[in-house]
Amino acid sequence: MTEATGIVGEFLSLKAETDADVLAMQCGDFYEFFDEDAELVAEELDLTISQKSSHGSSYPMAGVPLDDLTPYLKALVERGYRVAVADQYETADGHAREITRIVTPGTLVETGADDAQYLAAVVSDGSGSDERYGVAFADVTTGQFFVSGLDGADATAELVTELYKFDPVEVLPGPTVRTDDVLLDRIRERTDATLTLHAADAFAPGRARHTVREQFGEETVDAVGIADDEGAIRAAGAVLSYVEETGQGALAAVTRLQQYGSGDHVDLDATTQRNLELTETMHGGTDGSLFATIDHTVTSAGGRLLKEWLQRPRRSRTELERRQSAVAALTEAAMAREELREILDGGYDLERLASRAASGSADAGDLLRVQGTLDLLPQAADLVAETPRLADSPLASVIEQPDRETGASLAAELDEALVEDPPSTVTQGGLFRLGYDEELDELIERHEAAKEWIATLDDREKREHGITHLQVDRNKTDGYYIQVGKSETDKVPDEYEPIKTLKNSERYTIPELEEREREILRLEEQRGDLEYELFGELRERVAAHAELLQDVGRALAELDALASLAAHAVRNDWARPELAESRELDVRQGRHPVVEQTTEFVPNDLRMDDDRRFLIVTGPNMSGKSTYMRQAALITLLAQVGSFVPADAARVGLVDGIYTRVGALDELAQGRSTFMVEMQELSNILHSASDDSLVILDEVGRGTATYDGISIAWAATEYIVNEIRSRTLFATHYHELTTLGDELPSVENVHVAADETDGDVTFLRTVRDGPTDRSYGVHVADLAGVPEPVVDRSRDVLDRLREDEAIEVRGSGGSEGGDTTQVVFDLDSGQFKGDEQTSGETRVATDGSPNQATSEDDDPRLDPATEAVLDELRDVDVNETPPVELLAKVQEWQAELDGE
Numbered sequence: 001m002t003e004a005t006g007i008v009g010e011f012l013s014l015k016a017e018t019d020a021d022v023l024a025m026q027c028g029d030f031y032e033f034f035d036e037d038a039e040l041v042a043e044e045l046d047l048t049i050s051q052k053s054s055h056g057s058s059y060p061m062a063g064v065p066l067d068d069l070t071p072y073l074k075a076l077v078e079r080g081y082r083v084a085v086a087d088q089y090e091t092a093d094g095h096a097r098e099i100t101r102i103v104t105p106g107t108l109v110e111t112g113a114d115d116a117q118y119l120a121a122v123v124s125d126g127s128g129s130d131e132r133y134g135v136a137f138a139d140v141t142t143g144q145f146f147v148s149g150l151d152g153a154d155a156t157a158e159l160v161t162e163l164y165k166f167d168p169v170e171v172l173p174g175p176t177v178r179t180d181d182v183l184l185d186r187i188r189e190r191t192d193a194t195l196t197l198h199a200a201d202a203f204a205p206g207r208a209r210h211t212v213r214e215q216f217g218e219e220t221v222d223a224v225g226i227a228d229d230e231g232a233i234r235a236a237g238a239v240l241s242y243v244e245e246t247g248q249g250a251l252a253a254v255t256r257l258q259q260y261g262s263g264d265h266v267d268l269d270a271t272t273q274r275n276l277e278l279t280e281t282m283h284g285g286t287d288g289s290l291f292a293t294i295d296h297t298v299t300s301a302g303g304r305l306l307k308e309w310l311q312r313p314r315r316s317r318t319e320l321e322r323r324q325s326a327v328a329a330l331t332e333a334a335m336a337r338e339e340l341r342e343i344l345d346g347g348y349d350l351e352r353l354a355s356r357a358a359s360g361s362a363d364a365g366d367l368l369r370v371q372g373t374l375d376l377l378p379q380a381a382d383l384v385a386e387t388p389r390l391a392d393s394p395l396a397s398v399i400e401q402p403d404r405e406t407g408a409s410l411a412a413e414l415d416e417a418l419v420e421d422p423p424s425t426v427t428q429g430g431l432f433r434l435g436y437d438e439e440l441d442e443l444i445e446r447h448e449a450a451k452e453w454i455a456t457l458d459d460r461e462k463r464e465h466g467i468t469h470l471q472v473d474r475n476k477t478d479g480y481y482i483q484v485g486k487s488e489t490d491k492v493p494d495e496y497e498p499i500k501t502l503k504n505s506e507r508y509t510i511p512e513l514e515e516r517e518r519e520i521l522r523l524e525e526q527r528g529d530l531e532y533e534l535f536g537e538l539r540e541r542v543a544a545h546a547e548l549l550q551d552v553g554r555a556l557a558e559l560d561a562l563a564s565l566a567a568h569a570v571r572n573d574w575a576r577p578e579l580a581e582s583r584e585l586d587v588r589q590g591r592h593p594v595v596e597q598t599t600e601f602v603p604n605d606l607r608m609d610d611d612r613r614f615l616i617v618t619g620p621n622m623s624g625k626s627t628y629m630r631q632a633a634l635i636t637l638l639a640q641v642g643s644f645v646p647a648d649a650a651r652v653g654l655v656d657g658i659y660t661r662v663g664a665l666d667e668l669a670q671g672r673s674t675f676m677v678e679m680q681e682l683s684n685i686l687h688s689a690s691d692d693s694l695v696i697l698d699e700v701g702r703g704t705a706t707y708d709g710i711s712i713a714w715a716a717t718e719y720i721v722n723e724i725r726s727r728t729l730f731a732t733h734y735h736e737l738t739t740l741g742d743e744l745p746s747v748e749n750v751h752v753a754a755d756e757t758d759g760d761v762t763f764l765r766t767v768r769d770g771p772t773d774r775s776y777g778v779h780v781a782d783l784a785g786v787p788e789p790v791v792d793r794s795r796d797v798l799d800r801l802r803e804d805e806a807i808e809v810r811g812s813g814g815s816e817g818g819d820t821t822q823v824v825f826d827l828d829s830g831q832f833k834g835d836e837q838t839s840g841e842t843r844v845a846t847d848g849s850p851n852q853a854t855s856e857d858d859d860p861r862l863d864p865a866t867e868a869v870l871d872e873l874r875d876v877d878v879n880e881t882p883p884v885e886l887l888a889k890v891q892e893w894q895a896e897l898d899g900e
């Protein structure tokens with residue numbers, strides 16, 4: 001194929017210059033895509049493809065009008081593509097084109113989503129156990145910029161957790177990271193980010209440091225305390241240079257460098273965030289998450305902040321008490337709270353608008369939204385000042401924080417400058433009020449006068465020439481014209497010069513009109529140019545106040561988030577928790593914040609302190625163990641957000657981390673066995689939790705053979721109680737573990753009660769002290785529709801087991817000629833026993849402890865037929881096998897065991 005020339009050739013050579021996935025090239029009034037790019041956008045965005053021939057070949061082509069590019073860009077970028085935009089500019093001999101910006105998921109300023117949009121860079125130095133990372137997160141749509149250095153044994157896990165928390169849309173892996181398959185896989189697992197290779201030298205320490213200083217100034221870098229953290233600096237520098245390189249101009253809005261991770265936040269690993277369903281449920285939806293339940297914010301910035309609070313609860317008591325006092329004041333000042341929310345409801349996203357001003361994409365409407373939103377702060381301030389309960393609260397300082405004077409003068413300037421309902425294009429004039437600029441006023445006056453002259457021309461002509469059907473109008477092809485009805489064309493004077501004949505009328509022009517038309521066109525152009533220039537200056541002045549806008553935006557967002565917490569507390573009768581330094585958690589009549597919304601909830605107490613640090617929670621299946629434990633975690637978390645909590649009263653000893661291990665739902669898809677995941681999570685908890693942490697373990701050990709499971713759960717309990725000393729809730733169906741309550745200090749049993757009368761089980765949902773030894777698993781199997789014969793047979797077996805107080809494995813005796821062999825695990829003694837009546841042998845573990853019980857030497861020998869049945873039994877996936885097949889299996893096994 002010959003090489004394409006002309007416009008296609010130009011496109012292809014520009015495309016070869018960039019590493020973007022797609023190129024949009026301006027051709028006059030359109031942005032065009034050619035070749036593979038045309039096919040891609042046609043497929044993704046449903047554009048029509050046409051063919052463009054060049055040098056004997058035909059190329060697919062698709063295009064969008066100039067002014068419509070943004071939504072298409074957004075759509076492509078949201079699908080993870082990086083899009084280069086080439087613009088056309090005039091030259092002495094025609095025009096040329098060059099790539100002016102690259103729009104990527106992490107640098108798209110005009111996002112439509114409410115959520116934060118982080119661009120991250122990750123660098124690593126060190127290796128093995130001495131792994132060190134630097135990480136930076138920038139949200140160019142709001143100007144947020146966070147950096148952190150991570151080191152120590154758990155640095156990799158912490159890094160993955162941070163990535164999960166910030167959930168970046170684009171990640172720039174540093175030079176070493178991009179060669180680390182394992183880490184890259186974990187990043188892909190934990191985020192939906194596009195991974196982009198950014199120039200390696202942007203990560204170089206010297207260059208990165210220079211970039212960071214240029215952006216934030218040397219003093220800031222020193223003050224924030226990252227000057228010595230090379231990893232953090234390298235990551236920060238790489239992010240900044242990438243934003244700059246994409247040419248989006250958003251860098252100007254990134255004004256504040258914030259370091260995080262130095263112990264101000266409660267550790268919430270990625271698993272825990274998911275398990276507690278903070279922002280998404282385990283099934284991936286948002287409905288039914290904690291955030292969806294408690295979010296009553298009225299602005300997107302308020303919602304974003306509240307979500308951030310949930311994802312990053314605080315450890316600082318001062319900060320939490322400040323938020324609590326504000327929420328408390330708002331719960332008590334009902335009318336003022338609702339009025340405040342109404343005021344806020346009129347606001348727009350100032351942080352986002354600041355970024356749009358800085359990147360030059362804000363239009364006149366955006367600047368009016370800036371003005372309108374700036375005006376809300378003084379309104380909120382007046383309301384707070386007039387309401388004594390609020391005036392004494394920390395709300396006053398939230399409002400005091402931004403520079404209100406400058407805010408007011410910027411708002412006044414915008415108000416004086418722009419007309420009420422400006423057009424969305426900024427090049428055609430019509431944006432400014434009279435009195436804003438003298439030169440513009442004069443142009444406007446002349447423009448308006450010329451238009452006025454034309455507006456009255458028809459009357460003059462009608463009068464002078466006695467024509468009734470005469471009108472003056474304008475269109476694109478003919479410009480201004482005088483139109484006269486056919487019946488009266490004989491009355492037109494000589495100076496009327498015909499320009500077009502229509503069916504029923506004739507169009508004319510006259511020299512005077514032509515002159516005015518030229519004047520109007522000239523004035524329109526001058527006015528458009530001048531207004532565009534003035535608008536650019538005005539937008540730059542707004543952009544120069546990016547930091548102020550961010551301050552006001554955050555203050556309004558904070559008011560919104562606090563008012564939302566107060567509104568939820570009032571509607572749901574939540575109480576202000578007392579924050580304690582001691583290691584306790586004392587909840588009176590606590591509820592689960594999400595479940596209480598949809599259920600007649602039975603409240604429960606919870607008491608944990610130094611003498612009662614580890615609670616073993618037993619109770620029937622479905623009784624509410626998981627709910628009770630999550631409730632404890634969520635109450636703690638809400639308290640450390642500064643919120644009220646779903647309880648009559650609560651005293652919450654502040655925690656440094658919340659760790660959970662509950663049933664994993666979605667890990668299988670990622671190729672790890674359920675049990676492996678369970679153990680990795682347990683391992684992570686045992687490494688990370690401290691005596692200030694809250695640990696929730698739901699059925700640890702369940703994923704493997706019973707004895708291994710009990711052994712692991714037992715040993716983990718001992719380790720947590722003796723070594724870690726965290727506050728821990730551990731739900732289990734291994735009732736053997738309840739004996740630990742007597743043996744270890746600070747371990748107590750509680751159970752969720754159920755009532756059984758004549759075989760009918762009622763879940764009481766009440767938590768009481770002491771253990772229980774009943775699971776009612778058979779009852780739940782019945783409820784779930786397991787076939788009756790299986791349920792009945794289970795009941796028989798269960799009754800026998802209860803009589804024997806033993807776990808029994810039953811098989812046909814090979815050598816004993818059909819006699820039954822029984823191997824039992826005695827719940828009282830925690831020992832294995834052979835059935836002396838039939839086999840005459842006793843198999844007892846040497847020291848009686850469960851984890852010894854499975855040792856090879858003591859393994860009871862069974863005949864091969866029984867072994868085979870047991871193997872099959874172990875392998876059956878109960879969740880995957882239809883009940884009828886299960887039933888058939890059971891019959892088959894019975895037959896085999898009966899020696900048939």
Ligand SMILES: Nc1ncnc2c1ncn2[C@@H]1O[C@H](COP(=O)(O)OP(=O)(O)OP(=O)(O)O)[C@@H](O)[C@H]1O
Nearest residue numbers: 595599600601602620621622623624625626627765
């Ligand atoms: N205190 C309560 N009041 C009302 N309903 C509750 C309460 N606690 C739990 N429930 C409801 O009971 C059901 C079972 O709760 P949960 O999953 O916590 O039980 P579980 O004991 O952990 O079960 P399993 O042992 O089978 O995992 C849930 O649907 C929950 O909504």
